[in-house]
Amino acid sequence: MALVFLLLIANSAIAQPPSWSDWRHGYLGHSRAHAAAERSSAPLVVYFHADWCGWCRKLNTRYLREGEVRSTLSGMQKVELEPEKGASENKLFRQYGGSGFPSFHVLVPASGERPVKLSPFKRSGEWSPARFAQAIREAASGQYNRWAHRLERNGDRDGALKVLEAALEYDSGNAYAFYLQGLIHHKTGHEQRDVASLRRAKAAYERALALDPGHRGSREGLAALRDL
Template identity: 35%
Template structure:
């Protein structure tokens, strides 16, 4: 399958796509395949973003779960196009982790609750619940 004249991304356990161009290709690929994808908005200076990365996204169980889906990380401070994508989703704080659905719309998943971060199992369960609701 070709997306915008380029070969489709192979899903990989180690691949987060980035920048506006990565978002556009993933969005089109997910839409063509009718699959949801994960979208993370982050900034370099955000302590909560670093905790999300180290305590959840780097966890082997979470990585294995996410490996079945396209994934995109956007830093709105990288440029105007990235900032426009964040504005499209109404991002006001970081991290902002979303499940984006091919028919449109998204659901934000809040990994921080009442002063603590989800465990990897809680995070996966929350993602599964959001995915199940939309199917």
């Protein structure tokens, strides 16, 4: 009898949703989280779910409570919403292109990029929590990368470098961010004949190649600096 009681307690604990203590809630919570993320150039996670949804319960218990996923989300703005419990929440759900649950989105509002929808549940099988955490980081860093690329193309190199620093905070394995840092320092060093900038470019290219040995742009950039 005692064993059955302990098993019931254990199963009850496993079935509990993640702690929402560091999440905002509902439509108003979304407005506040979005504004905070835009001010700080931070990523935003928007999660639509429903009480009856079995896949939502699995996302809650297997993924959102897991250590690496929680660590990945810790520096991000986060909001959870239940579209079936409010007209404003349902309207927002539709604006995000929602058509079923769970509906989990990652975006960097300040970047102007469209939200990236993620799910660890695939026809080929379920992702591990570590793979889901990686996908969240990659979604955020991809938005930073595209934002930085636009800034660099428009001549705002300092702004691009700041965005790339933010990108690497969320995904230190972001080879493209290191490459673009190298490219910016390379251009600056070449134009200003600044050896320090060229050395920073070389170091950034090397970091990119350590992560992605086949990265063509970094290989070409490093070859151009071979005599440095």
